[in-house]
Every structure is written in structure tokens, then in C-alpha cells.
Amino acid sequence: MLTSLFGNTPDVLLTREGPLGRIRLNRPKAIHALTREMCEAMSEALLAWRTDERVKAVVIDHAEGRGFCAGGDVVMLARSGAADGTDARAFFHAEYRLNHLLFTYDKPTVAIMDGITMGGGVGISLPCQVRIATENTRFAMPETGIGLFPDVGGGWYLSRLPGRVGQFMALTGARLDGAECRYLGLATHYVEQASLPDLLERLAKTPARAAGAVGAFTATMPEPRIAANQINIARLFASDQLEEIIAALEADESDWAQTELATLKSKSPLSCKVSLRLLADGAGRETFEDEMRAEYALASHVVQTHDFIEGVRALLLDKDNAPKWMPAVPEAVLDDTLDQLFKPLPPGEEWTPFPQA
Amino acid sequence: MPEYNTILFEQRDAVTLVTLNRPQALNALNSEVLRELIAAFAAYDADDSQRCLVLTGSEKAFAAGADIKEMSSQNFADMYASDFFAGWEKVTATRKPWIAAVGGYALGGGCEVAMMADFIIASDTAKFGQPEIKLGVTPGMGGSQRIALALGKAKAMEMCLTGRMMGAEEAERAGLVAKVVPAASLLDEALKTAAEIAAMPPLAALACKEMVNAAFEMPLQQGIRFERRLFHGLFGTEDQKEGMAAFVEKRPGQFKGR
Numbered sequence: 001m002l003t004s005l006f007g008n009t010p011d012v013l014l015t016r017e018g019p020l021g022r023i024r025l026n027r028p029k030a031i032h033a034l035t036r037e038m039c040e041a042m043s044e045a046l047l048a049w050r051t052d053e054r055v056k057a058v059v060i061d062h063a064e065g066r067g068f069c070a071g072g073d074v075v076m077l078a079r080s081g082a083a084d085g086t087d088a089r090a091f092f093h094a095e096y097r098l099n100h101l102l103f104t105y106d107k108p109t110v111a112i113m114d115g116i117t118m119g120g121g122v123g124i125s126l127p128c129q130v131r132i133a134t135e136n137t138r139f140a141m142p143e144t145g146i147g148l149f150p151d152v153g154g155g156w157y158l159s160r161l162p163g164r165v166g167q168f169m170a171l172t173g174a175r176l177d178g179a180e181c182r183y184l185g186l187a188t189h190y191v192e193q194a195s196l197p198d199l200l201e202r203l204a205k206t207p208a209r210a211a212g213a214v215g216a217f218t219a220t221m222p223e224p225r226i227a228a229n230q231i232n233i234a235r236l237f238a239s240d241q242l243e244e245i246i247a248a249l250e251a252d253e254s255d256w257a258q259t260e261l262a263t264l265k266s267k268s269p270l271s272c273k274v275s276l277r278l279l280a281d282g283a284g285r286e287t288f289e290d291e292m293r294a295e296y297a298l299a300s301h302v303v304q305t306h307d308f309i310e311g312v313r314a315l316l317l318d319k320d321n322a323p324k325w326m327p328a329v330p331e332a333v334l335d336d337t338l339d340q341l342f343k344p345l346p347p348g349e350e351w352t353p354f355p356q357a
Numbered sequence: 358m359p360e361y362n363t364i365l366f367e368q369r370d371a372v373t374l375v376t377l378n379r380p381q382a383l384n385a386l387n388s389e390v391l392r393e394l395i396a397a398f399a400a401y402d403a404d405d406s407q408r409c410l411v412l413t414g415s416e417k418a419f420a421a422g423a424d425i426k427e428m429s430s431q432n433f434a435d436m437y438a439s440d441f442f443a444g445w446e447k448v449t450a451t452r453k454p455w456i457a458a459v460g461g462y463a464l465g466g467g468c469e470v471a472m473m474a475d476f477i478i479a480s481d482t483a484k485f486g487q488p489e490i491k492l493g494v495t496p497g498m499g500g501s502q503r504i505a506l507a508l509g510k511a512k513a514m515e516m517c518l519t520g521r522m523m524g525a526e527e528a529e530r531a532g533l534v535a536k537v538v539p540a541a542s543l544l545d546e547a548l549k550t551a552a553e554i555a556a557m558p559p560l561a562a563l564a565c566k567e568m569v570n571a572a573f574e575m576p577l578q579q580g581i582r583f584e585r586r587l588f589h590g591l592f593g594t595e596d597q598k599e600g601m602a603a604f605v606e607k608r609p610g611q612f613k614g615r
Binding site for chain 1: 360361362365367369370376378380381384413414415416417418460540541542543544545548
């Protein structure tokens, strides 16, 4: 039985194997969705490895079961949001600290996104220098479907994708496969699952040369499907106003546009507007720290909205897939409501990163 | 995550590490790679915290050449009008030192880019070559000139006319590479050497690079005078005062780049 060197949760295995710090997500019953304990244990390990001379590179993957990481513990978040939100804020604070620690980590970091990689799973893979997609990768930021928004740095990463793809992903929660991830730069390498054991062995031999070692295992990938739709995405999702995007989709008669329109209309209008504004702000932010501070303030507010609590009920608890959004249409979302959600937190309650070593 | 799609860009203390990353195409160099390399090298040159750069590829290939698919349908007018490949001069205009760490294939454009570096450290698996002749063309990114300067006429002609590959050991003997190391330690060795260079007085490093490069462009007399003038000039820097004082006092120097 493997035991973790850090934290005291069985849900993530934290070990050192030769020169590799290994982070193995181990919560198969929830597709390795992150809890606060897992985030804190991972951060503890990363902070220790930062100064541990023996550790030359860090690898994040999943242990037993399918999927890399399906997100965060949203049922807990909704329960807390319906009360005073304290536990939800504590979770976001710990999770975003982990995200930021990875983003600024100065040893090579490798994420193996072999399976479902969504929400919180995206937050721990995109800050890694080497990001491996496989034929099993299913990558998405699906938060608008439960009344949340693409957090864990979504405002930073998605706003830096080419030609409005980030806005498209944020609004529709589109699922990308491994080839699409590599094509868009979300992944740095495409490798077949069957090569992963050999790849890990090679990484242990040349940990400093992580990108080069992984490059040697690159497989031929299928055509990225999203490439054919990029022109449509750039054209139809061009606006930062949700109403204008919907109007553009309505005016386009293609099957693709009509399918995306139906998807978009099933999402929380409030969340969609929050997401568009977050990406517009995120594109201009200078540091990832600023991004996480802003997202923490936003998450602290959004977690207590009707749409989030209702979204989790409809999709995850009752599973009736019929959320009643309030407001139900984009036109009814007031700018003032958005302004309130985006308000920074007072000093003392703000998000802060770990102190630099 | 990425401002770049075809390269990986990292900073490790004072050393910038750029990894060519189009593994599906053995790192073939297309216009997107060139655009991103120009941006990465410019960012390196402009960043005062960065003192040396390492350019590397994967274990299998440093870079297997220019992207033939992208070029095959071009005609003379397009190539001439766009001054195709001229963008590489922006990479060679980098003033600060940089090293190519070559593992696996460095062929055609890949070999030419490696030769643009101030020097090459190669893994024992490295293979160099200029096989363009087999496609009905020649080197086009400075390869014929730099390989002749590195190898002399006989070997340069042989390489370019037959398009054959040269292994790491021969490349070291012939003076194409500075050092050969085991494949597993290539990057460690290159980063270690880069860190050593990064610890040198930065103005002296710039001057060294400029004067060694002058050896390939000037007659000997002029080159020697150029060297002497730069040498004189360094006596106007704080780092020279500090370096010589530290030497006399038997302590390590603290250099500021002033």
C-alpha cells in the first residue's frame, strides 16, 4: 500500500520516486474531483519539493480508475453557498493558491491529462510546463452549466487562446479531445496512453529534459475537428455581449450554429455574462496573481447566487437537467448585478498567494 | 500557459530555456516557429535578469529541417519578394550569448539554426547534415557559409554535395560542436554551461561574443584592432574594477553589468 509523504488524505498520493515528485490523484469515486484537503496536501508537497535538491521534476497524473480530474467538490460548494459560504471560500482560497504555486513553480512540471480534464483538473494542468494529451483526453470548462464561471485561471488561459475559441469554450462548455487540445496549445504534447509507462520511466532518467523526453513519445494524432470551425467561432462569438452572440448564432442557418445556440441557451445567462466579462478583464491582466485575486472575489460572490445553487441541484443532485435560471434571459441580467459580483473584496479578506521562497 | 504554440519558453534563474516543440513533425521549422523564436530571442535579449539562453529540441530531433510542405509550392517571385528566411537574421542579431543543445537529428534548417548559436553542445546521438541538394535546392539560412567556416572547405563541400549525415563524434573532431555528452545528461550539461556563462560579467560576455564573431567577418589586422579597442573600452566598466580587485583579494567577484 502506497502512503503519502504529505497531508493526511488518501485522496491524493504524494511520493518521491527518484528525481520525480509524484502527485497522483486518487479519488476514483468522484473522477478525482478536488477537495480542499487534496489541494492543501498537494501544495504542502510542492512547497517541500521546491527546496528538495533530490526532486528535479514534478509529475501530476491520476491513480486508480478513469479520468484525470473532473473538477472540484461542487456539491460541498453549493451547500456552503446556500449557507454563509465560509467553507466554499476556504476551498477556493486553497485551490487558487495551488494553481498559482504551479504557475510560478521553477522546476519542470508535467501534467498527464489522460481522460476527463475539467474545471479544477484544468486548473492544475494548464499551469504545468509540459501538458500531455492522449486519445482519452476530454477537456472542458463546463461551469456555465451549473451557474458558475470558468475559474482556476480560466479568465487568464481562455482569453489567451486564438480567435475567440476561449469565449466559445467558456460559454458552451465545449468538450475538446486530445488532438484539439494539442492543436490549440492547451496541451504541449500528444501521446498514446499505451506509451505512458515508458514515458514515465524516461522522465525519471532525464527529469530536467522533461519536454524533450516527452517529445520522443509523440504519436500521430487525428485531425483536430475544431480547426474546421475556427472561422465560424471567430465570426459568431466575436462580441463580448451575450445578446450579440446569440443574435449572430440565430442569424446563421448552419446546423453547427443552431446546435451551439441550443447549447448556449441551456446555460445560466448570468454565468455566461460573468464569463464574458471575466475573459475581457483577464486578457489585459499583467500577472496571474492579479487574475487569481479577481477570480477569488468573483467566486466568493457567485457561489452564493441562486443560479449556482440551482445549477448544482438540477445537474448533480436531482439530475433532472432542468435548472430554472434567474434571470431566465440575458436581457434581464442587470449591469448592476454584474458590478456587484465583480467587486473586489475588502483588504484582509482578499486572496493571497503563498509567500515566495 | 502559452503565448507560444510551437516552442516552450522557460526561465531558470538567469538562464532562458527555449525548447522547439513540434514533435509530430520532428520539430520541422515553419514560419510559425520562426515567428515565435524571433519573439522569444527578443524577449531574452531585452530581459536584464537573463544572461544566457539554451535552445534545444527533443531527444529524437533538435530540428529535422525546414517545413518542406510549406515551401514546396512557392515560386521565385514569392520567395524573393518576401525575402524568405531573412527573418532568421533577427535571431542571429541576438547580442547576448546562447547555446544550441542538440540531441538527435539536426538536418538542413535544423543544422543551420544550431550553427547560428554561439556554440553547440551535442549528445552522443546527435546527427548533423545539409541534405538540401537532394531536394534540388541548397542551404538557405546561412548553412553553406557557417558550415564552411566551422569545418573548412573539404568537409563543407563533402557534406553539402553528398548531403550525408555526420555523427556527434566526428562533429566534435571536425570543430562543429564544442562538446559531446551522453544523451541523458545533455540538458543538464548545457544548462550547467549556460549557468557558468550567466555568472560572468555581462558586458565582457557581450564583448567576447562580438569580437569572436568579428574574426569571421574582418581581416586579421582589423579584427585584432577591433578586439583591442573593445578590451580598452571594458576598462571604463565597474565590472572590470570589481573583477580585478576580487582577483587580487582572492574572492569571487560581484558583477553588475555596469
